[in-house]
Amino acid sequence: MKYLLFGHLTGHFHFPGIQTFLVSPTRKVWLPKMSGRVVFSILFAGLSVHAPAQDTLRLTLEDALARGVQHNYELRAQKVRIDLAQKEMGKLEARRAPVVSASGDLRTNLVLPTTIIPGAAFASQGQDEADREIRFGTIFNLSGTVSATYPVIDPVLSADREVARANQRLEETIFEKQKTNTRLVIAEAWYDVLLQQEQTRLAAQKLSRAQDLLTITTARQEAGAALPSDLERSRLDEANARAAWEQAQNQLLLSRQTLAYRCGLSLDMPIAVPNITPEGIPGMPSGAQPELRWELREEQLRLDLSRLEIDRLERQYKPNLSLYGSASVQHLSNDFAIWQRWFPLVFAGLQTNVTLFDGQLKRRNQEIAQLQGLQHQYNLEKCREDIQYEIAAARTTLQNASIQWHTYRQNLDIAARLLELEQERYAGGKGSYSDYLNAEYSLRETENNLLRGWYAFLTAKLKWEKAAGVF
Numbered sequence: 001m002k003y004l005l006f007g008h009l010t011g012h013f014h015f016p017g018i019q020t021f022l023v024s025p026t027r028k029v030w031l032p033k034m035s036g037r038v039v040f041s042i043l044f045a046g047l048s049v050h051a052p053a054q055d056t057l058r059l060t061l062e063d064a065l066a067r068g069v070q071h072n073y074e075l076r077a078q079k080v081r082i083d084l085a086q087k088e089m090g091k092l093e094a095r096r097a098p099v100v101s102a103s104g105d106l107r108t109n110l111v112l113p114t115t116i117i118p119g120a121a122f123a124s125q126g127q128d129e130a131d132r133e134i135r136f137g138t139i140f141n142l143s144g145t146v147s148a149t150y151p152v153i154d155p156v157l158s159a160d161r162e163v164a165r166a167n168q169r170l171e172e173t174i175f176e177k178q179k180t181n182t183r184l185v186i187a188e189a190w191y192d193v194l195l196q197q198e199q200t201r202l203a204a205q206k207l208s209r210a211q212d213l214l215t216i217t218t219a220r221q222e223a224g225a226a227l228p229s230d231l232e233r234s235r236l237d238e239a240n241a242r243a244a245w246e247q248a249q250n251q252l253l254l255s256r257q258t259l260a261y262r263c264g265l266s267l268d269m270p271i272a273v274p275n276i277t278p279e280g281i282p283g284m285p286s287g288a289q290p291e292l293r294w295e296l297r298e299e300q301l302r303l304d305l306s307r308l309e310i311d312r313l314e315r316q317y318k319p320n321l322s323l324y325g326s327a328s329v330q331h332l333s334n335d336f337a338i339w340q341r342w343f344p345l346v347f348a349g350l351q352t353n354v355t356l357f358d359g360q361l362k363r364r365n366q367e368i369a370q371l372q373g374l375q376h377q378y379n380l381e382k383c384r385e386d387i388q389y390e391i392a393a394a395r396t397t398l399q400n401a402s403i404q405w406h407t408y409r410q411n412l413d414i415a416a417r418l419l420e421l422e423q424e425r426y427a428g429g430k431g432s433y434s435d436y437l438n439a440e441y442s443l444r445e446t447e448n449n450l451l452r453g454w455y456a457f458l459t460a461k462l463k464w465e466k467a468a469g470v471f
Contacts, residue, residue, distance in 0.1 A: 056270040061190050064263050064273075068186035069179060071264025078175040085168035092160050098150040107141040138332040145328035152350075153321040159312035166308060170301040177294035184466050188459060189259040193273045195455045196252040202447050203241070203248040209440060210234075210241035216427060230433040237437070276458070288395075290387045292469035299380040306373030313365050319354035387467065394464040401457040408450040415439075415446040 059067075069075060112135040119129030151157075217234040220226035256271045265271070290296070325348035333341050355362075422439035425431030465471035 056272050057265070059190070059259070059263070059271050059273055061187060061273070064186055064190045064259065065183050067263040067265070069182055072182050075175065075178055075182060078171065078178055082168065082171045082175060085164065085171045089161075089164045089168065092157065092164055095151065095154065095157055095160075098148050100146070100148045102144070102146045104144045105142070109137055109139050109141065112137050112139070139334045140331070140336045142331040142338060143328060145326060147324070147326040149322055149324045151320065151322050153319075155315040155318040155320060156312060159308065159315045163305065163308050163312060166301055166305050170298065170305070173294055173297045173301060177298060180294060180466065180471060184462065184471065186259075186262045187462055189255070189262045190273055191455060191458050191462070193252070193255045193259050193271065194275065195451065196248070196255040197273065197275070198451050199448075200245070200248040200252050202444070202451065203245040205447075206444055207238070207241040207245045210238040213436070213440075214238045217433065220429070225429050226433065233433065233437075287470065288391050288468035290384075290391060290469055293383075293387055295383050296380070296387065299376060299383050303373055303376040303380055306369055306376055309369040310366050310373070313362055313369065317355050317358075317362055319352050322351045324349055324351055390467040391464075394460065394467040398457070398460040398464045401453065401460040405450075405453045405457045408446065408453045411446050412443075412450055415443040419443045 114133050114135050117132050117134055119131045214231075214234045214237075217226050217231050221228065221231045257267045259265075259271055259273075260267050260269050325346075327346045328344070330343045330345065331338055331341055332343065419436075419439040419442070422431055422436045426433065426436040462471065
């Protein structure tokens with residue numbers, strides 16, 4: 001059987017057991033007869049319908065993951081939330097420091113306040129005195145005060161610290177969960193580009209076979225060995241193959257744009273991903289670690305926060321104790337003689353506060369927190385069950401994909417031998433055009449199935465690793 005490589009490629013290529021050959025943009029080169037497995041190895045050997053231009057970005061899976069994670073704006077926003085949680089921790093530390101404040105006041109009394117003192121306060125025994133109007137104060141009043149407050153006992157502070165630490169761990173856990181999901185989306189986009197590259201190559205090979213068949217049919221029709229309808233069908237097949245090749249190129253462009261979008265690259269950036277040979281596909285993975293899933297950690301932290309909130313509400317109703325003090329000086333005069341007549345005032349004290357009755361607000365808030373905790377407990381149990389199911393389903397899907405993959409590889413040998421026989425019979429005038437088309441169609445479908453099965457295995461493995469908590 002002969003296979004034709006078709007495309008815009010230039011260069012020398014060599015495969016074990018196959019002679020070195022030259023592919024040029026204008027020449028079609030026939031390969032010697034070979035088995036289906038060898039052909040499939042060539043199919044994934046790293047060739048491309050369009051060889052990467054000089055400015056084409058060769059993007060490995062690791063590079064795509066690194067670029068995508070670094071570019072993703074949702075992850076950037078989540079990092080800001082982590083920073084905000086750290087700042088909240090700093091605010092709590094500031095509550096342990098004393099608060100010192102200073103104030104000053106300059107007042108001019110344009111009209112002094114009048115106070116009435118009852119005349120009885122000045123009357124002698126048996127005499128009546130009229131009420132007296134007396135003005136107190138001075139025209140100028142200048143004062144300065146420095147005061148300080150220090151919380152000696154703050155029962156809520158430790159609870160607030162625990163809540164703040166839990167919030168910070170929660171934001172970090174959400175970041176890791178989002179990072180895992182982002183990596184999964186990027187990897188799927190990368191694999192899709194890989195699939196479309198191979199689909200485009202298959203479409204090019206199909207077009208090459210259709211063109212070659214058209215050449216053979218034309219020669220046979222001119223020799224009177226083929227019907228005119230065979231020639232028209234061959235032309236139609238060539239046109240359909242060309243349309244399929246163009247459609248594959250368009251789909252490849254769309255896949256590359258999607259990958260560029262995920263990685264924060266320009267949508268016009270030409271991207272090529274290196275092929276992964278089937279021999280490089282590892283076996284069935286093992287070692288699921290569902291406890292590493294970030295969804296479980298997130299729900300557990302939310303449950304912890306509900307419990308911490310109950311404790312915080314309890315501590316809010318415990319008495320607190322603060323030390324406070326103030327030192328001030330005041331100048332009083334009618335002529336603003338600030339060099340004299342200063343009067344000091346200094347005091348210190350302890351202050352406590354305790355709630356005696358709140359209309360059952362504490363109990364109701366605690367009941368709400370308990371219900372929220374119960375809700376998170378149910379969510380946690382459901383998340384555990386969901387993850388176990390996801391792992392089992394992903395493992396089954398991966399096993400099925402592996403079985404299909406090996407089945408498709410065996411079918412390729414059969415389809416390749418069948419096309420080889422029908423091609424020889426048709427070229428020798430012993431076979432019909434329809435038989436050749438059926439054999440070619442079978443090979444094409446087998447190649448597509450093998451490619452889809454390979455892609456399904458890779459994506460199933462990726463989803464299993466994510467479900468198992470090892471991605």
